[in-house]
Structure formats: structure tokens, C-alpha cells
Amino acid sequence: MDKKDWLPAAVRRSAAERTLAAGQTLFNQGEPTVGLYEVVSGKIRHVRMDAEGREILVSIACPGDTIAEASLFVPVYQCEATAVTTAIVRLYKRASLLAEFERDPALARAFMSMLAHQILDLRIRLERRSMHSARDRVRHYLAARAGSEGRTVALPSTVKDLAAELGLTHEALYRTLADMSADGEIARLDGKIQFPAGRDDI
Amino acid sequence: MDKKDWLPAAVRRSAAERTLAAGQTLFNQGEPTVGLYEVVSGKIRHVRMDAEGREILVSIACPGDTIAEASLFVPVYQCEATAVTTAIVRLYKRASLLAEFERDPALARAFMSMLAHQILDLRIRLERRSMHSARDRVRHYLAARAGSEGRTVALPSTVKDLAAELGLTHEALYRTLADMSADGEIARLDGKIQFPAGRDDI
């Protein structure tokens, strides 16, 4: 969306680009941080490993998104990033970015703004997990991404990934989606979900 | 915890405190932003209205938390905040805070760092919610707050609140805690939980 707007062209030009093949790893959890990345093309899967070695989906970064912003302030990457498709990323080195912030307060402010919006987004996602019913989580998800008049929501990648995002097993999500379709609450077409009427019954 | 450390005492002293009665509104969605708030005492409910006018719970802010960080960067509040209990908040005016950042890049960096750490913390909490078993969530929670050698964790407030943080009903948490005690995995004393051995099986 407007995620990339915070970076002025001058800074962007100075960054190194790197091309990744599908499945290739950008960085691993625990590696020393180099800086933050911006996705130029393709999709990057961003996961965290928990103590048992299971992976937790953090996000799917699309062109324009940045990943590992927090890494500017911590010594090692907290997540692992791998390319889903062939992808091009741009690396902004930590030291130079921090220096840039010092030089240009407006840029610093834009960066803060981006972080603040991410916090808001994460809180909304966390709140979604407080709902115990699968259907409610799906509704909450749809409501959160149905901007203004958008009645159609595109799945970021696969349904399995959406299941991880919602904290459900993929089977449970398939069933919930099927039930909601059957009830006419949503309609599915290709990789999209649309919900016809603004239901406001109790 | 360290959420408030980024603010130097001088700035903090300049902030105005305000007392809210239970149920009183701090700000409404769509109102022009004044600045960001820090919760001094009590609890603040933070909700967003979706396109259909349903409310989406964003968070419950507790003492030490800040709310509406994003409001520093947008013209109107995106959320609505109301006091759940009697509460005291501290207001940091947008203009003065931003001016302070411009004047003092170190402060700006500290603020960014705080935001980045909040993001990390939120991600860990989100990760916890991806675990399906109540016991695993409790273990994860304990592991996350047992710094280095600390084998004793104090509950932040009530067990009910912990249940909400873990995304469980309070009954489920009571039972899980009871089971874990019975199995000798943890011991409970007053408002604290201690877990004897650093289990690293698997």
C-alpha cells in the first residue's frame, strides 16, 4: 500500500538489490542482522520457529513491503525469510539507514509512522486470536481487510497460509469456508472471497 | 516493563494527566488526533469500527502501555478508546513530541527502538496463540518471562487476566494450572509460579 512511501528515491537508489530463486533463504533466525529488506518483486514468506521447531507464519511480504524492520535495533534476526516465488529484494544496511534517519528527521518520522501502523495491525491480528470460533475469526479477518467499499478480499497466498494466520488447522478453515459459502455468507471465486451484503443482523 | 523508558523525565513531566471514570470515552474514531497516551492506571478498551459499523476489539491497554502511537502520524484517530475501569492517562501532545524527536535524534531512535520492540513482543504473543494446547501456551508464556535463570514468574495481575492474555477461558486456565501442579511441572505460591527444572527434552 503506502508502505514504501517512507523511503525517498535517493536512499532507495543506494541500496543493493539481490535476486532470490523460489525457495531460497534470505536470512535465518539467529543470524546477525545486516539491515532491513524491501521486496521489489515476488513474495517472501516470513516465519518464526517456536521452541518445538514448528513454524509460525509472521507474514507474506509482497512487493513494496519491508521485512525485518525491527532488526535495526536488535543484534540477530528473530525470524526466517524465504522466497516463495522468484523474488528481488533490496537491502538497506542498518548503519546507513540509521545515519540517514539522523540526517533527515522527516525520513525518521516516516519510518516511525510505518512501525506504528504495523503495531496497530499486529494488535488487530492478536485480537482476532481471542475469538474462539473459527467463523468469527474469518469474519474478523474479512472485516479488517474490507477497506471502505471493498467487498472482495484477495487471499494473500494459499488457504493453508490463511489458516496459519488465523490460528486454525487448514482442515478447519476449509470446512468453515465451505459452511459459510453454503450459508451464503460469503462467495468464493478463484483466490478471492467476497461477502455480498453488509449484514447487520444483531 | 521497559515500555516507558524511552521517555526522558523532562518530557514526561510536561505531559498532562487526565482521570477517566469507568465507561468514559478518551477519544472517538474520526476525531482529530491530539497525541499519544500512556496508561498510568486502570484499563482502556481500544476498538475500531469496520465498514458495517461493527466493532473490532484492538486491544485492552494496561498500565505502562501506550495507546494511539500511530495517531502521531495520522490526522484523525483510527480507533475509539474508552475506559473499562476508572483510569488515569497521560497525554503527550503530538506537536511537542514530534518537535522533540526532531531536536533530539537519539530520542527519536529510542522511540523507534521502543516501537520495534513492541512489534517483536506482539509477534511473540501472536506466536503463542498459534499453539493449540493450553499447556503449551502456559509453557511458552513461562519460558518467555523466565529471563536467563529466573525460574519464578509473577502473575501480572489476576489469573483471569492471564487467561485473557493466553486466549483461554479462565476455567480452562485454572484446570491447566492445576494439572501442571499435579504433574509437578510447576509449583504455585501466592501470585507466583515457579517451575523447578529447565526441561529440554526432545
Next chain:
DNA sequence: CGAGTGATTGACTTAGATCAATGACCGTGG
């Protein structure tokens, strides 16, 4: 063409949500 993965559905089981009740412990106002 076969391996690998996503999408989907079925059958079965269980962990946790729900509903409900009790005792302990406030603070408060008559």
C-alpha cells in the same frame, strides 16, 4: 511421468468452551 504440494472432504476423538455452583475475600454503607 512421478514426486511434491495444495485443496477438499470424511470419520473419529478430545481438549477446551459453556453453564453452573461454592467458598474466600474484599470494600462499603447503614
Next chain:
DNA sequence: CCACGGTCATTGATCTAAGTCAATCACTCG
């Protein structure tokens, strides 16, 4: 000072939604 209302802590019984195991089909990729 004590009865009363409120909330937390705890445990019991029941039920169901979602997890688990499993199988099939479609599709892509090398």
C-alpha cells in the same frame, strides 16, 4: 461492626467445535 454485593478462585458436568488421522483429486515442476 456486620450484612451485603461484587469479584476472584476453583471445581464439576456436559457438549461441541475444532484437532487429528486419513484418503482423494488436481496441478505444477523438473
